[in-house]
Amino acid sequence: MTTELFTGAEMVVKSLSALKVKYIFGYPGGSVLDIYDAIFQQDEIEHILVRHEQAATHMADGYTRATGEVGVVLATSGPGATNCVTGIATAYMDSIPMVVLAGQVASTLIGNDAFQETDIVGCTRPIIKHSFNCRSLTDIPDAIAKAFYLANTGRPGPVVVELPKDVLIPQNKGPFSIDTDIKMRSYNPNVKGHTKQIKKAAQTIAKAKKLVVYSGGGIVISDSSELLTTLVETLKAPVTNTLMGLGGVPGTHDQYIGMLGMHGTLEANKTMANADVILALGVRFDDRVTNNVEKFCPNATIIHVDIDPTSISKTINAHVPVVGLVEIVMQQLIDELKEINFTPDKDALSLWWQQINLWRNVKSLSYQQDENEKIKPQRVVEAMYKITNGEAYVCSDVGQHQMFAAQHYPFAKPRQWINSGGLGTMGFGLPAAMGVKLAFPDKHVICITGDGSIQMNIQELSTCSQYNLPVVIVTLNNRSLGMVRQWQDMVYGGRHSSSYMESLPDFIKIAEAYGHVGIQIDTLDELEDKLTQAFAIKDKLVFVDVMVDEKEHVYPMHIRTGAIDEMWLSKGVKA
Amino acid sequence: MRRILAILMENEPGSLSRIVGLFSQRAFNIESLTVAPTDDNSLSRMTIATKGDDKVLEQIVKQVNKLIDVIKITDITDRKHIERELLLVKVSAMNDKSRTEVKRITDIFRGNIIDIGKQVYTVQLTGDADKLNAFINALQNETEIIESARSGCVGMARGDQALRI
Structure with a gap:
């Protein structure tokens, strides 16, 4: 033979x-x-x-x-x-x-x-x-x-x-032969949390008066959002998600206090700053979360669960480090809490939630939309949420639109929110959306982008024609590099150095040139109708070019070098 | 403070560059680095002398351990350990006085003169970094150092403890 x-x-x-x-x-x-x-x-x-x-x-x-x-x-x-x-x-x-x-x-x-x-x-x-x-x-x-x-x-x-x-x-x-059952002597990632550390974590949680759960991308990657929700409901504590962890608990959950960090909600950042125990799950204390590390949550005992030991105590010292897969550690933790007959301290919890609700009442994500003025970008995201029943895959580019989407589209499930959180890669949104649409042709797949980001991989409109990938591109067009401009407004005396796009193309014509549908939205009164129309088109890519208010800033926003809860709430207004 | 790290890793092409790359990428300090295959040819043993506070050291150890090629890393500084470095030094030996002095100092430090030229001696000495520094100082007082090469330190824990797979 x-x-x-x-x-x-x-x-x-x-x-x-x-x-x-x-x-x-x-x-x-x-x-x-x-x-x-x-x-x-x-x-x-x-x-x-x-x-x-x-x-x-x-x-x-x-x-x-x-x-x-x-x-x-x-x-x-x-x-x-x-x-x-x-x-x-x-x-x-x-x-x-x-x-x-x-x-x-x-x-x-x-x-x-x-x-x-x-x-x-x-x-x-x-x-x-x-x-x-x-x-x-x-x-x-x-x-x-x-x-x-x-x-x-x-x-x-x-x-x-x-x-x-x-x-x-x-x-x-x-x-040819291939062995897919791989064993490597130099690589054995730890999967289970150390029992002693799990016990310590459970005891720390049991003693907490002001507990917060801070969860991130690890929950999404490991498909453990249901387990997280169970854990959070056992603890009855507030839960905040990072930009990478959105959808880790349903965005409409009672205990969810929004995204934390630079453009997070006031209540999320205040809750972190005032917590006595932080249960950090699949996160890495990124600088866009912590703000000034010297001032980071000084009174909190930090339990940090992550599969990567290098993430633990890298920027923020963990008092109870637990190395392991977050889904396994969460289950261990739930079991251990049962073992010690954990019940939340009702009085402490009630005081804690009273305080959190006061911060919630500030409504830090609110914005002012006057009917006769230019469309506010936040309104576009809200309209998309409504039209898609909150069920769309939202793939974002990088900039103001990314933050508006993260703030105003409460994600029900993990993997629904797809963005370049760590590197912040402009040009990510459209190709990422194409990958999602390829996998889920029957779902709404939105590429939310800006007039700057979309031009970084706009050639992919051609790939969309070839493989019939009818994503809905929604460009929040502010005729400028919005996030750069915002920083220039706030930090550089309003000097808009190279943040203004002086020769924007006609995006509608570009879309049409590739065989797609282009829809232009200029005024608030046509926003919902035209967006509805865009999402009704199932067999063609639709490029929606929305003219939004170029002066709008993303708020809340960390005050530079401040603590996690030191924030601008709007132009000139500090929390 | 100065730390000595002993690393056992796969003897694969590119392994060394991953370690060196990691140190420069994360702005860690390398004072010296030595590497060679072990008795098991599929493994390389590396000793790195580095500096940093506890927090930096913790990151160095974790980051090196995270490299796929690395099997084990230990910080042997605080354990009882042996640390050795090899020095080759070529010194001027032009006249009787300098030749005698070089021979005398070399004997005191238990080094060996391993080569001679018309006007030079080449001396070999092993020991820890302090001993080598002291030897170089002593030589400099008596003659001119023409060339010197140091291996960087290699280290190993004393007693029964062993870094092996």
């Missing part, structure tokens, strides 16, 4: 099939043409051709954030691979599993400054979880299987697999 032999390129595709990959997001080029040839000759995996490799990474990323499945990117050597760098960094900062297959020049040419040669392993070293270089074709299945395993376990993240041209070519063949 003869063993069937395969080329390296075929092994790449067979490995991906074995790992149940449905889509590859990519762009062909010289060093990966053999892989493209292998893709052409099979029909298990569909390749999605983007118009720029950065978009391939964001599209894979959006697909992953919505489905939980590892996204796969394929790019050629040199510029193809370097174009992926921003998307890899975006995924890295938000702990999104991703496998990037990057072509490389032939091994014999590496180091010679060959055509389209870049040391992509070197370029991406600080922004990946790990990387592999396949030196022979037999390395390929193992590298790809390990890449998936590493990307999707522990704290997830992107993994790069470099594939030199000479291991892919048809002249070079070998037998």
Whole structure:
């Protein structure tokens, strides 16, 4: 009996099939043409051709954030691979599993400054979880299987697999086998929380008079929002979500006090500042949450649960550190609370909620919309919420619109809110929305963006035509780089250095040129009708260009160098 | 304060660059770094001498441990441990006086003269960093140092404790 032999390129595709990959997001080029040839000759995996490799990474990323499945990117050597760098960094900062297959020049040419040669392993070293270089074709299945395993376990993240041209070519063949049950002696992520720490955490919680639960992206990634909700309901304590953790508890839940941080609600930040115990779940005390770390919640005992030990006590010292998968630790904690017959201290709780409700009554997210004035961006988000019943996938770019969406669209479920929280990548929104739409063609998928961000990957309107991805793009058009302008207003004496877009295109014509539908909204009276009309169109991409008030700022906002609860509530008004 | 970290890692291409990259990316300090395969050729052993307060050290240890290639890392500073560094130093030995002095100092420090040229001696000395510094100072008082090379320290815990898989 003869063993069937395969080329390296075929092994790449067979490995991906074995790992149940449905889509590859990519762009062909010289060093990966053999892989493209292998893709052409099979029909298990569909390749999605983007118009720029950065978009391939964001599209894979959006697909992953919505489905939980590892996204796969394929790019050629040199510029193809370097174009992926921003998307890899975006995924890295938000702990999104991703496998990037990057072509490389032939091994014999590496180091010679060959055509389209870049040391992509070197370029991406600080922004990946790990990387592999396949030196022979037999390395390929193992590298790809390990890449998936590493990307999707522990704290997830992107993994790069470099594939030199000479291991892919048809002249070079070998037998194929893949072992997807990976064990690595150097990698054993801790999954269960240490029993002693769990007991300590439960005792700390039981003694708390002013407890707050602060939860983040870890809850979303681990699909443990229901468990979180159960825990929170057991504790009867207030819960706040980070920007990455929105949807971790339903946005309309009684105990939910809104997002915290730089543009969080006053009640969330005040509750944090006044808490005696903070239960931090799957968060990393990002600087956009803490404000000045020196002044951060001085009276609180902090219980910090995270899978990544480096996140614990990195910026804020944790009094009770618990390393483990947040879903497992939460269950351990629930069990331990039962074990010690935990019941919340009713009197303390009632006082605590009385205080929180006073902060809530400030209504820190309120804004002023006069009927005859320009449309306020917040109103657009509220209208979208109403029309989509709060059930849409909302994919955001970066800037004021991102914060308005985070504040005014209460997400019922995790994975519904998709944004570049850590890296803050403008140009993320549209390709991410395309990835979501590919996975959920029957759901409303919104790309909320601005006139600045949308132009950073606007070429993807072409990909949307090719693969029929009818997302609804809602551009909050303020004819300026709004968040930059806001900082210039507040910190730089109103000097609008390069924040004004003087030559905006006609977005409607652009949309139409790609075969999509464009809808222009200029006044408040037409807002709801035209948005309703936009969401009623199911089979075509709709580009809604909404003219909004360019002077509107995002509030509340941290006062720089202040404590977490020192905030501007509106222009010139401090909390 | 100065800390000595012992690291056991996969002997894979790129492993060293991941460690070095991590230190520069996160603005950690490297005083010295030595690395070589161990008796098990699939493993590399690295010793890093670094500086930082407790908080920085905690991050260094955690961040290094997070690298996929790293199997184990321990901070051996506070344990009973052995720390050794190798020094090769080429000194001027032009006349009887300097030759005698170099020989005498070398003997005192239990070093070895391992090569001679027409006008130079090359001396080898092992020890901890303090001993090597003292030796260099002593030589400088008697003659001219033409060239010196230090290995950076390697370290190991004393007694039965072992860093192994």
